[in-house]
Amino acid sequence: MNRIVRNFINDAILTGKKAVVVGTGKSGLAAARLLDVLGADVRVADRDEAVTEEKLGALAGKVELVTGPHDKGHFADADIIVFSPGVPVKKLAPVLEGIPPQNMVSELEFASWFIEAPVLAVTGSNGKTTTTTLISAILEHAGRRVFTGGNIGVPLCEYLLDMDPAEIIVLEVSSFQLQNCRLFKPHVGLFLNFSANHLDYHEDMDEYLDAKLMLFARMTGEDTALLHESLHPLLDGRSFTNAHVEWFGSTDRFEAPHLPGEHNRSNVEAAWQAVKRFGVTEEQAAEAIRDFTSLPHRIEPVTEKRGVLYVNDSKATTLDAACSHVNDSTKATTLDAALAAVRSFDRPVRILMGGVWKGGDVAQFARDVRDRVVHVGLYGGSREVLEPELKRHFPVTWDETLELAVKRQAAMAAPGDVVLLSPATSSFDQYTGMAQRGADFKRVAGELDD
Template structure:
């Protein structure tokens, strides 16, 4: 427990205050625990009526659990309301009507009030997890103690309660987390790219972009904003930050054998530019980058059968991510797509990859959105399940081709998450071998 948390406890700043946490997930429970430690009266609310007090874990018997549709009464006495990632304020408008905006914060914002170490935060539509993990591995190789979390792994509230102090806080941050941030201020902020995504959550692309730019709103001239050169036209003249702004793009500065494609050359350069602000040398970064292993479900080679390469890119939930994956190969690509649609221009995507893709195998949901525009450019088939789609492509594929799972969608039509979808692809591909 750090000095600032202890100070809050000693001065009874939140003692006896009502803290309401929305969402019984990992981040929500971590925020509830921190509120409890700070002396607040904790109420956790969740729409899932099947939850019992067991869901509160260590807070069972300590915190109040309210399930079912959100109601004004759940929030009327709140001094602070902490939203878990993925809980959109707009869907709670009626329940939160009349609550001052200053009382509503994200778990990331709440935890950031207590952080002492400098923060390096990474956002963007695609590539966040790879870049965040790479940055952490570079720090580890350079002998610097880093905490890695936020939108991946460990919530920031949990770090405050349970972990040894770090020299650098490395955070992957999503638009969901940033939308309700007002004071969050990293030492270095990285914006990797921006494309259509989460339009099932955000009301518009402008709202989505504004959420991303919250990352830089509180930064000063002593901080650094690292922005991909593709963002110049979109945000270059918006006056969104007082930070020192630098632009980056793909380079061949480092040997990165396990990070193929131009998009990864940008991610690697972003990682280097970020860690260099914390005393890491180029030689230290180079060795870590050279030895970096790709994360699961991100352009991950699964098998090669009869000269056909099977690649799992289940994490690609946007058209921009799929575009980057397709361009990573110098082989003809048989592309597997399908799932719950999140937005984007399918016709423009098809035009961009027409020289690389030779067949599109659709599966599951979003056939009505994808099939029309794609069939104008490619041969397109549809199967109800991913397994059937993989087996169809395997039967038709020829030596030197790639069967690439890069769905451009979330997985919730048939799977609990993208990892489960990727594992299913691996199972089928490995069985072919």
């Protein structure tokens, strides 16, 4: 438990205050734990009526749990409301009417009030987790004590309660988290790219971009905003930060044998530009980058059978090669997740796509991968969105399940081909998440005949 948390407890700043936490995911429950430790009277609200006291773990019997549709009674007496990531706050507007905006924060914002170490925060539509993890690997290789979390791994509230103090806080931050931040301020903020994503959550691309830019809103001239060069058309002339702004792009500065593709060369350069602000030498960075291996479900080679390489890129949940949805005057070309994966290979690609549609430009994607893709294997949901445009450019097949689609591609593939799971959708039509989808692909590929 850190010093600021102890001061809050000793000064009884939240003792007896009514706190409502919305959502019972990892971040929500971590926030509820911290509020309980701080002496607040905690209520946890979740729309899912199936949630029981058992999910509260050690908080069971210590905090109030309410489930089912939210109503004004859940929030009317709240001194502070903490939202879990992904809670659609705007949709709650009717039941939050009359509550001061300053009383409503994200778990990230709430936890940041207690942070003393400098924060290095990474956002973007794609590549956040790889870049965040790479940054931490470089810093740790250079001998720094690092906490890595936020939108991945351990929630920031949990770090405050359970972990030893770090010298540097490295966070992956999502638009969900940033949209309800007011005071959160990293020392270094990194914006990797911007393309259509989470349009099932955000009203439009403008709202999505505004949420991302909240990362930089409170930064000062002593802080650094690192922005990918593709963001120039979106951000030039726009006042969004007082930080010192620097731009980066793809380079061949470092040898990164386990991070293929142009998008990863850009991510590697971003990581270097971030860590050198903390005293890391280029030699130290080069050593860590050379040894860094790709993360599960992110252009992850799984197996090679009969000369055909099977690659798991289940994390690729977006499909938009250009940010043309923002407005006509602000277009920025970026590599979306599926496009970046296809371009990572210089051999014929058989791409597997399907799931719950999140938005994107199918026609542009098809044009951008015509020289790499030899077959599209659709499965599950979004066939009606993907097939009409894709079949104008490629042979397209559809199967009900991913397993059937993998087996079909295996039967048709020639030695030298890549069978790439890069779905460009979320997984919730047939799986509990992208990790389960990726694991299923790995299982099926592993069971194919040698």
